[in-house]
Amino acid sequence: MFSFLKKKKTILYSPANGQLVPLSKVEDPVFSQGMMGPGIAVLPSSDDIYSPVEGTVTNVFPTKHAIGLKTKDNKEVLLHFGIDTVELKGEGFEVFVDVDDKVQNDTLLARMDRAYLKEQEKDDTLMVLFPEEKEFPNVEEKDVKASDELFELD
Structure with a gap:
């Protein structure tokens, strides 16, 4: 009846085709130990x-290796492309959004040249981080397609 009183929930979607894995399996302790959330x-x-x-772009890193987002319910999100990719100084990445752009789960944010990353001996794992969150659902390994709904966050 009073649907406007319901708190909006954040739905997390897969950022790419591939295999969903728990953050603890990432081969970098900064990410795997949750230091970034x-x-x-x-x-x-x-x-x-x-x-x-779904939300708004808040930051496009000058090195194009990460994008900051804010959800409609004000959750901070950091999408990080690969491991140690900041060292590439933007090479291998093409970004299609700017700060203040509104985005949906089907918005193409960037393109990562995975072959180039491999040549540079960089890991291409994508991380979706929630720096301000304490609780987070458990993640089961599975194949995903870009924009697949993964789960809701409170």
Whole structure:
């Protein structure tokens, strides 16, 4: 009856085709130990990266290796492309959004040249992090497609 009183929930979507894995399996302790916050990881099988949430772009890192987002219910989200990719200084990444752009789960945010990352000996794992969250659902390993709904966050 009073649907406007219901708290909006954040739905988390897969940012790419690939395999969903728990963050604890990422081969970098900064991410696997949750130092950047809880979240998920996707071992991508394609170069296209989509928004994992509906919301607004808050930050596009100058090195193009990460994008900050804010959900409609004000959750901070950090989408990080690969491990140690900041060292590439933007090479291997093409970003299609700007700060203040509104995004949906089917919005193409960026393209990551996975072949180039491999040549540079960089891991291409995608991490979706929630720096301000304490609780986070358990993640089961499974194959995912970009924009697949993974779960709701309170």
